[in-house]
Amino acid sequence: MRGTRRRAPGGERGLAPHWRALLLGGAGLALAGSMVVGTLTAGPGTPREPTPGTGTTEATRASLDEETPTRVRERCGVEDGENGGDGEGFDPAESLTPSREGGPAVDAIRERGSLIVGIDQNSYRWGYRLPESGDIVGFDIDLARAIAEDLLGPDPDIVFRAIPTDQREEALEDGTVDMVVRSMSITCERLDEVAFSTSYFETGQQLLVPRDSTITDFDESMAGQRVCSASGSTASRWLERESHGAVLLERPNHLDCLVLIQLGLAEALMTDSALAAGHMGQDPSMRLVGPQLTSESYGVAMALGKDDLVRWVNAVLDDYRGDGPDSPWHRSFEEWLSGYLPDTANDPPEPLYRD
Amino acid sequence: MTQPPTAPPASPPVLPAPRAEGAAGSPALRAAPPGLPRRRGALRENAGRLRAALRTEPGQLRLIGAVLTGLLLLFGAVTFGQLAERAESARTARESSQPLSRDAASIYRSLADANTTAASGFLAGADEPSEVRNRYIRNISLASELLVSAAERGRGSPQSAALIARLNAELPRYTGLVETARANDRQGLPLGSAYLRYADERMQGTLLTSASDLHRLETARYRADLADARSWPWLSTGLGVASLLALGWAQRRHYLRTNRVLNRGLVAATTAAAVLLLWLVGAQAMARSSLNEADAGAGRALTTLNDAWTEALLARGAENLTLVSRGGDSTFEDDYLTSMDRLLADPDRLAEGLLPRAYALTGEAGREPVGEAIRAANEWRERHDEARESELAGDYDDAITRVIGGEGSTGESFDRVNSELSAAVAVQQERFLNAAQSGLNWLGGLPPAAVGLALLAAAGTVRGVGLRLAEYR
Structure with a gap:
């Protein structure tokens, strides 16, 4: 008879990205x-x-x-150790100027008649499955639908394909999906592997604690407390770099950290404030403390080289973000995220272009 | 009979002289030097008288009678002891330690099945069929019941007791996690699936490891019992051979001195001793072959079948959890593939799979259900590939139907594997019990017979020697 088969919590998975983290x-x-x-x-x-x-x-x-x-x-194109002062390098959120001119990538999707989108089915308020109906809903899903409608016309055929975090780049590269709309931060490292649209959401790493926690900030108040993060995430890198005396726990998924907190096996978790909104939606006794440690942008990811598709999506995003408080972005925000995030997140980010 | 013929009632005549000499160095004797020569003289005198008595024929006959009777009684007593011990080991193996091992396997299986069923029920969500829910509850209750009885029966071993205590403590934690998962899921919160993954992790990491350790421990124990029952009783065999040789020598001496061929008493004693020795050798040899069949035949088949059954349950659990994690984690699919590979192996090295191995180990009678299980497992593997395709194509609902739906689902194939293996295990369990019983039957009658035959042989010796002694009066 055989015993355990699965990894220990936060076991090997935490080791691989160690060098990268450093x-x-x-x-x-x-x-x-x-x-x-x-x-x-x-x-x-x-x-x-x-x-x-x-x-x-x-x-x-x-x-x-x-x-x-x-x-x-983060700024890209700045060498390690180089004195990258103001204006050096470029912002990772810079993308291509919007255009609905189309090209081979757009044509391929239109010919197929369906858009294949890589999503998350486990991210509350962003992309998740309603158990009663089986429908996948959320802020990311609204955006994916808007893009599909723009590309294929009303009532489009969308295939939602759930992909794990660590397979997002691969799925784009081998063409398993046309795009990934899955709370994916635009980083310099990822820009080497995939192309991003302009930013559709601004967020940053933050600490999430239960209501009665004694942790007040990302500081010494964390000493001796167990702080959880997803293995290989930006949060885990921050914590490794500066733990403030906290005991670090790593789990495959940030949602697993919420389980640990509810079971009394961890005192705080760190993730970006956008995903934290989903946590607070599932457990209203959780709250964010301290400032956001980073500033990150979510973008729609596509395969490298599909510039026509990137431009098209940027054009959709321009309309989606809109001007006033009545834009699709605002309506989706109202429906899924309002009330879970600080007021400062109430507006869509301004797009940045590199050409 | 045992008292020496010419011994004076005072000091024991068998006390050898050197012992008295050795004692001379002790402080007590040194304190009273005058007494020493007199005492030594008495001992020497007694030994001399004994030697003189042994030079006469009646004296020698008495000694021979005493030695032979002692040897025969010792043969009987040792045979009784050794065979009773072996019969007891065989009985313990059949009635107590093997059932404990079987129960430990059942504990493991009900836990793994509960885990698998919890995941199936979770996937069905609000549409969870009542039979799935009932199966989960049945598995949990069965595991708790078996734990209670195992705790009672396994009280002797602190290791088992520690494992059982751990299982008892962990089980309610696990069920709590499953219910939390269910409640969260009904609220439409993805947190539910995270809870179920955590519950699975506790199951794999703590409960199943402990149950597996318990099974290994109990299996080792019953196999040790069987090995004890099979071990050859060298001491009684040796004493039996020595008794026969001594009897033979005594009769030859009798023949040489009297020219009479037969002494009825000694012949009767020889016959009884020979019967006992033959019985001992024969019964032990037959019991060994039966117990070998129980251990190496049925026992090994049972172990392999249990392993296969476990692997099937693990594969099914991983298959379900792949869908529970909703594409968030690909490790479960890898686990499924690993377990399936252990179960069936690749076509080119088919014999390495647990099921094909179990098929080879089961006897003619038990082969059919294993063959059926192999067929069902192959079908399961094919259906799983289709379900996986659907899932990868983004058709999650279709994948769910293909996995937990009714006809044509992987669940249907798994259930067939499950029930066929259950039947196969029952057949092998029966085979084990029969083999162990036959071993026990061979061993069981011998101890009382050993006592009777040894007493008979001793009485014969006494009678035979007594008749010869009477001629000197």
Whole structure:
């Protein structure tokens, strides 16, 4: 008779990205350090300075050496250790200018008559399955439908394909899916493997704790507490770099961390505030504490080289974000996310273009 | 009879002289040197008298009679002891330790089945059929009942007791997690599936490991019992051979001294001793072959079948959890493939699969259900591939129907594998019990017979030697 077969909690999975985590950590430190040289306007004591709408070159600078780290935004094309001051490199959220001209990628989808979208079925309020009806719904799903309607006309044929986090890039590369709309942050590293649309949501890493927690911020109040994060996530890298004396736990999925907290096996979890909204939706006794540590943008991911599709999606996003509070973006936000996120997240981000 | 012929009632005549000499160095004797020569003289005198008595024929006859009777009684007593011990081991194996091992396997299976069923019920959500729910409840109750009885019966071993205590403590935690998963899922929260994954992790990591350890422990114990029952009783065999040789020598001596061929008493004793020795050798040989069949035949088939059954349950659990995790995790599909591979193996190295191996190990009578199980498992594998295709194509609902639906689903194939293996295990269990019983039958009659025959042989010796002694009066 055979005994266990599955990995120990947070076992091997946490080891592989170790080197990557260290490298990224080093890069982030260098970046943050250089930023603080450039600007000292945002002092150490300043509360977080959320910059909805812009969140780009003017994004907050801070140093990890400071007591309260404020939002750090990644910049691409800056070498490790290089003094990448203001304006060096480029923002990862920059994409191609919108156009509905079309091309081979768009034609292929139209010929097929259906759009295959990689999604998450487990992310409450973003992409999840209603058990009664079996329908997949959420903020990401609304956007995927809007794109499909624009490409294929009303009542389009959409195939939703659930893909694990670590297979998103691969699924695009081998053509299993046309695009991934799955709360995917645009990062410099991912830009090497996939193409992103413009940003459709701004978020950042934050701590989520139960109502009665003694943790007040990403600081010494975490000492001795068990803090959970998803293996290989940005959150886990931050925690590894700066644990503030916390005991770190890693689980395959950020939702597994919520289970641990509810069972009293962890005191806090770290993820981005957008996914945290889903957690608070499932457990109203959870709350966000402290500032957002990073500034990240969600984008629709497509395979590298499908520029016509990227431009088309950017055009859809332009309309989707709209101008006023009555845009599809706002309506979807009202339906799925309003009330779970800080007020600063109430508006769509401004698109950035690199050409 | 055993008292030496010419011994004076005072000091024991068998006490050898060197012992008295050795004692001379002790402080007590050194404190009283005057007494020493006198005492040594008495011992020497007694030994001398004994030697003198042994030089006469009646003295020698008395000694021979005493030795022969002692040897025969010892032969009987040792045979009784050794064979009773072996019969007891065989009885323990058949009636107590093997059933404990079987129960431990049942505990494992009901836990694994509960885990699998919980996942099936979860996938069905609000449409969970009542038979799925009932099957889950039945499995959990069966596991708790078996744990209670195992705790009672396995009290002797602290290792088993620790494992059973752990299982008892973990089981309610597990069921709590499953109910939380169910409640969250009914609310439409993906958290439910995270709870079910966590419950599965507890099941795999704690409950099933402990149950598997318990099974291994109990299996090792009953196999040790069978090995004890099979071990050859060398001491009684040796004593039997020695008794026969001694009797033979005594009769030859009798023949040489008297020219009379037969001494009825000694002949009767020889016959009784020979019967006992033959019985001992024959019964032990037959019992060994039966117990070998129980251990290596039915026992090995049972172990392999249990392993296969376990693997089928694990494969089914992984298959269900692939869908529960809703594409969020591909490790479950890998687990399914691993388990299926263990169960059936690839076509080119078919013999390595647990089911084909079990097929080879089961006797003619028990072969049919195993063959059926292999067919059903192959069908399951094909159906799973189709279901997996649907899932990958994004048709989640179709995948669910193909996995937990009725006719044509992988669930149907799995249920068939499950019931065929259950039948196959029952056949092998029967085969085991029969073989162990036949071993027990061979061993069981011998101990009382050993006592009777040894007493008969001893009485014969006494009678035979007594008749010869009477001629000197």
